[in-house]
Amino acid sequence: MTRLLTMTGLFGALMLSMSFGYAATKDNNKDLGQLNKAYQITQQSFVDLDLSFVETLYTKDAVYVPGNSKKSTIVGTPAIRASYEEFFSKVKAKQAQVRIDFRVTQRRYHPERVTDVGYYLIEFRPAENSEQPTTHFAGKFVYVFEKQSDGKWQIAVDAASHTDTKHYMSAKPHKDSYYGSAPETINNGWKKKK
Numbered sequence: 508m509t510r511l512l513t514m515t516g517l518f519g520a521l522m523l524s525m526s527f528g529y530a531a532t533k534d535n536n537k538d539l540g541q542l543n544k545a546y547q548i549t550q551q552s553f554v555d556l557d558l559s560f561v562e563t564l565y566t567k568d569a570v571y572v573p574g575n576s577k578k579s580t581i582v583g584t585p586a587i588r589a590s591y592e593e594f595f596s597k598v599k600a601k602q603a604q605v606r607i608d609f610r611v612t613q614r615r616y617h618p619e620r621v622t623d624v625g626y627y628l629i630e631f632r633p634a635e636n637s638e639q640p641t642t643h644f645a646g647k648f649v650y651v652f653e654k655q656s657d658g659k660w661q662i663a664v665d666a667a668s669h670t671d672t673k674h675y676m677s678a679k680p681h682k683d684s685y686y687g688s689a690p691e692t693i694n695n696g697w698k699k700k701k
Contacts, residue, residue: 570665
């Protein structure tokens with residue numbers, strides 16, 4: 508009898524864990540969609556040179572460690588916005604276009620915090636009359652997202668460093684994580700995602 512109760516208890520626990528697993532997976536899918544959308548928002552913001560993505564995607568007290576080794580750590584959305592504004596102003600002044608895309612290669616998911624690691628690629632396309640070539644530069648990044656009380660995910664930590672473009676080009680996708688497009692050849696436009 509004891510063995511039967513134990514087996515029933517184990518079966519019940521297994522069924523309970525499976526039902527919780529289903530609910531967690533359903534929630535995870537919603538969360539993963541939100542997290543992956545953050546990369547698309549950033550990408551479009553670079554195309555539009557629109558700074559509003561900073562307040563949308565970053566926590567008020569977010570920490571940004573820029574890839575430029577000469578810059579110090581930046582804290583808070585006003586300071587992060589100012590940093591991006593400096594970059595976007597240079598692009599506008601040159602009448603250029605800029606694009607960014609990301610490839611997440613690792614994702615550590617926890618219900619309240621997610622860490623993404625990967626590579627980004629920035630394409631700088633000068634004004635047509637400049638006769639300068641399109642250039643690319645790449646970097647490594649770490650984003651730490653935190654789930655807010657309203658259920659939205661925002662970036663609490665953003666750290667970057669420069670790297671060779673070959674790392675972006677050869678980066679392998681991580682399951683259910685954002686994996687961006689790439690130029691067909693470096694410095695030759697962007698390939699549409701299939």
